[in-house]
Amino acid sequence: MFDILMFLFESYFHAGRYPNSDKLSRKLSAAGFEDEDIHLALTWLSGLEQLNKANYPSTINESSGRFYADLEIKRMSFEVRRFLTFWEQNKIITPVEREMILDRAVALNRENLPLDKIKLITLMVLWNQRQDLDPLIVEDLLTPADSSCLH
Incomplete structure (x- = not known):
């Protein structure tokens, strides 16, 4: 898929x-x-x-952190959760977009999704929200997690 x-x-x-x-x-x-x-x-x-941003409570954007449910922990590795936290803290994604990404990741019904798959899910969520995607963000999402720095 x-x-x-x-x-x-x-x-x-x-x-x-x-x-x-x-x-x-x-x-x-x-x-x-x-x-x-x-x-x-x-x-x-x-x-x-x-998925629609209006379907999420506005209080999500005011929260200071996110506790993951057991099911989410099974579906996504620590590396994935760290990636989502980093992107959210650096204002690359909003808390609502994080929830959308989590929704689509959990919907796959697969355990321990690797970071590369979550990056693709993130790309699809952002694209679906019709956002103007910064080329550097697209490049980061398409770059394999285990690749070395490009020059």
Whole structure:
């Protein structure tokens, strides 16, 4: 499924939006993706599209920290939680966007998601919120977590 998300970003980022589910399903099938993966990705994207900042209480933005539930701890490593905290503390993401990222990560129903996958989820959440994405943020989210510094 993550290959499909990367394909969507690479193919449709400059257009600002990916096609509706029916058209997207046909395009993904034509690109060689498996039907089961396409179905999983479309279901996940449907949940992503339903996320709306207005559905979260405004008090989230006033909180000083976040305690993770046991399920969230199982789904995301310490490294992932540290990444989200760092980005939030440095005002790269808002607390509401953090919650959206957590929602989509937990929706995958996978344990111990690596940082690279969370970065892709973060990219998709920010893109879905129709934000102007700073090229440096996009580069950071697309750079593998274990890569050495580029020069």
